[in-house]
Amino acid sequence: METLFFLIISFVAIISAILVVTCKNPINSALSLIMTFFCLATYYVMLDAPFMAAVQVMVYAGAIMVLMVFTIMLLNIRVDASKKHSHKIVFSSIIGFFTFVNLAYVLFKSRVAVPTGPYSADMIKQVGHTELIGKEMFTNFLLPFEITSILLLVAIVGAVILAKKKI
Amino acid sequence: MGIEILGLPMMYYIAMVAKVLVAFVFVLLTVAYATYAERKIIGHMQVRLGPMRTGWHGLLQPIADGVKLFFKEEIIPSQASTFAFLVAPLIALIPAFITFAVIPFGGVIEVAGYKIPLQIAAYYDTAAGQVYDINVGVLYILAMSSLGVYGIVLAGWASNSKYSLMGGLRASAQMISYELAAGLAIISVFMLSGTLSLNKIVALQSGFGGFEWYLFKQPLAAFMFFICSLAEINRTPFDLPEAETELVSGFCTEYSSMKYAMFFMAEYANMVTVCALTATLFLGGWNGPLTAAFPLLGPVYFVAKVYFLMFVCMWIRATLPRYRYDQLMHLGWKVFIPVALVNIVVTGIIGYFI
Numbered sequence: 001m002e003t004l005f006f007l008i009i010s011f012v013a014i015i016s017a018i019l020v021v022t023c024k025n026p027i028n029s030a031l032s033l034i035m036t037f038f039c040l041a042t043y044y045v046m047l048d049a050p051f052m053a054a055v056q057v058m059v060y061a062g063a064i065m066v067l068m069v070f071t072i073m074l075l076n077i078r079v080d081a082s083k084k085h086s087h088k089i090v091f092s093s094i095i096g097f098f099t100f101v102n103l104a105y106v107l108f109k110s111r112v113a114v115p116t117g118p119y120s121a122d123m124i125k126q127v128g129h130t131e132l133i134g135k136e137m138f139t140n141f142l143l144p145f146e147i148t149s150i151l152l153l154v155a156i157v158g159a160v161i162l163a164k165k166k167i
Numbered sequence: 168m169g170i171e172i173l174g175l176p177m178m179y180y181i182a183m184v185a186k187v188l189v190a191f192v193f194v195l196l197t198v199a200y201a202t203y204a205e206r207k208i209i210g211h212m213q214v215r216l217g218p219m220r221t222g223w224h225g226l227l228q229p230i231a232d233g234v235k236l237f238f239k240e241e242i243i244p245s246q247a248s249t250f251a252f253l254v255a256p257l258i259a260l261i262p263a264f265i266t267f268a269v270i271p272f273g274g275v276i277e278v279a280g281y282k283i284p285l286q287i288a289a290y291y292d293t294a295a296g297q298v299y300d301i302n303v304g305v306l307y308i309l310a311m312s313s314l315g316v317y318g319i320v321l322a323g324w325a326s327n328s329k330y331s332l333m334g335g336l337r338a339s340a341q342m343i344s345y346e347l348a349a350g351l352a353i354i355s356v357f358m359l360s361g362t363l364s365l366n367k368i369v370a371l372q373s374g375f376g377g378f379e380w381y382l383f384k385q386p387l388a389a390f391m392f393f394i395c396s397l398a399e400i401n402r403t404p405f406d407l408p409e410a411e412t413e414l415v416s417g418f419c420t421e422y423s424s425m426k427y428a429m430f431f432m433a434e435y436a437n438m439v440t441v442c443a444l445t446a447t448l449f450l451g452g453w454n455g456p457l458t459a460a461f462p463l464l465g466p467v468y469f470v471a472k473v474y475f476l477m478f479v480c481m482w483i484r485a486t487l488p489r490y491r492y493d494q495l496m497h498l499g500w501k502v503f504i505p506v507a508l509v510n511i512v513v514t515g516i517i518g519y520f521i
Contacts, residue, residue, distance in 0.1 A: 027251055027324065034317070054306035062313030066343060069317070073324045073332075128302045130363050 006046065013039035026072045030065060037061045048121045051129045178281040179290065186287050190267055198435040199229040205481045212485040239424040244327060247421065251325035256422070256429035259318025262311040263436035269304040270443050271366050273453050273465035285453070285466060286366060304365035305357070308444060309350055312399065315437065316342045319401075319418050322430070326421035334417025337407050337492065342399050344499040349395035351507035355388045355514040356381050356448055369452030382449040387510050389449040391503055393476075396445065398499065400437040403484040407492055442476035443469075450476075 016035035023029040037060045044053035119132060137145050203218065203225065210217025218225030243252060273285030275298060282291040289300035301307060316339050323335015359381065360368045372379045382389045398405035419430045446452060446469065455468035490498070 025248060025250070027248065027321070031251070031254070031317075031321075050301060050303045051306070054303045054310050057310035058306065058313055062310055062316075062346075063343075066313075066316060066320070066339065069320055070339065073320070125299070128362065128364070130303055130306075 002046065006043075009039050009042045027069065030069050030072060033068075034061045034065050037065070048124050049129055051133055176281065178278070178283075182278070182281065182283040183287070186283070186285070190272065190287055191264065194264065194267055194436065194439055197439055198432050199233070201435045201438065201477060202232065202431070203229050204477075205484070208478065208481045209485040212482070233428070236428040237425060241424040241426070242421075244421050246327040248325040248327065251321045252421075253426075255318050255322035255325055256426045256433070257318075258321060259315060259433040260429045260436070262314040262318075263433045263440060266308050266311045266440045267443070269301050269307050269365055270440075270447055271300070271369050271452060272443075272469045274458055274462045276462045284366070285462075289366060298366055300364055300366040303363050305353065305363050305368075305448075308440070309346070312437075312440075313346055315400075315433070316346075318430075318433065322422065323418035326418075328421050330416075330420045331418050334420070338401060338418055341401070341405065341407065341495060341499075344496065345395045345398040345405075345503075348499055348503040348507060349392055349399055351504060351511065352388045352391040352395060353448060354507075355385050355510050358511070358514050358518055359384060365447055365452075369447060369454065372451040373454045380449060380451045385449070385510075385514070387506070389445070391507055391510075392448070393441075393445050395499070395503055396441040397480065397483070398495070400434065400441055402434075402438060402480055404487040404490050405495060406489060407495060438477060438480055439473065442473045442480065445476055446472040 013036055016032040016039070019032035020029050020036065023032060037056060041053040041056040041061075044050070044056060124132060206228070207217040207225070218228040221227040221231045243249060268287045271284070271286035271289070275282050275284045275291060277283070284291050284298040284300070286298075286300055288304075289298050291298050319338040319342070320335050323331045323333075323338065326332075356368070357363060360371050362368060362371075368381075372381060397403075401407075419427055422430060450472045452472075453465035453469040455464060458465045458468070
């Protein structure tokens, strides 16, 4: 049952990921990208990480992509602006081929043996995913969390300075 | 217990399908009759009668409207971006409806020895003896409501008309800013409850004849959440995206027939969602007297609370004039967000000492 579900979601994810790069209209590409994010969120749910799934939809699909769509709309990129560039196709297909070889090698040759930590699926079900993430974030990972928040603060101040004419 | 499919009893599937069907048919009917109720209530508040001709006191009006819209000619503007134009109403409508999957509308009922929690995305674990629902219910609702903005933005852009584009831009700016404020407003509720699961939040508000409601512990948060949600779903007094006097009909100017009806339904479904969420978070959800003895009273109380809040929405619409755009942005960014942040800090300090 879960495998079948996984296959369906993967099918949609791959189709929409292909559409992201093949669509002529940038808005349709953006829509396909949102669909891909949605499929990724579904994977998180299947991996017993509902918090990650919700954040994935909220942050990526709900916030970042809205900004992207906004930008595309306001710039009003013409559909006919995307001409064919043959040398780009050759170059990118070489890169794509090597990436494929690399990924195939990793998939078939490597033994993925993840050390099992204290957080099993049962524990996540009992305590709750959000609670576990919160506890870890504010105890063991407090310093990275604070550094990230300072980084964001700097970015906010920068944005305000850029947007304001008179400071 | 009886037949099992893929490790789950047959009753599980029957109960799931039944819950989905009942909840969605009920929401659809509510949406249809909310349009009628709105016209009737506003009519009476303005000393008019409202719809009177179709059926007894106009009771068949929603059906007549539906039939009319269904048979209208479907127009796709020739300069429109066809794909985006076609999917925009769907993107607006679907998030509005699937939100109901996580809202608990009743306690646990027992049918033929099988316990069913009245919440779509939940199941009763007989071994643990408790209901498990989606752990991040509220985040799920916030995530879905943040997707609704795409429908409106795309509709505005794809129509290739200046009124639509202006409406779409206004709507998206408004929805993004008020989403933030609404999200910040309800954080203080989670600080009190310590969980994001809606089922547990409802359970925490039971007892003491309604005085455990978060409305009394977090009146400011309740007020702000309701107002911000009204702005987020573009209801009056914040319905600038479809300000008739300036923008014809805003983002859905170019739409006709069923696609227009879909936007209309999305608007009312969003209203039902917001009222249901407010009732769940602040008014105790399905809690009420005698729910322990008669579990079927739970849905009745829940529906009563939701309908009361919807009446408040319509009342506001009949009473208040529309905001100006700069006032709206000022209210969102410079009043609600700072007040919500202060509310979080105050809740944290009080919670630390109690």
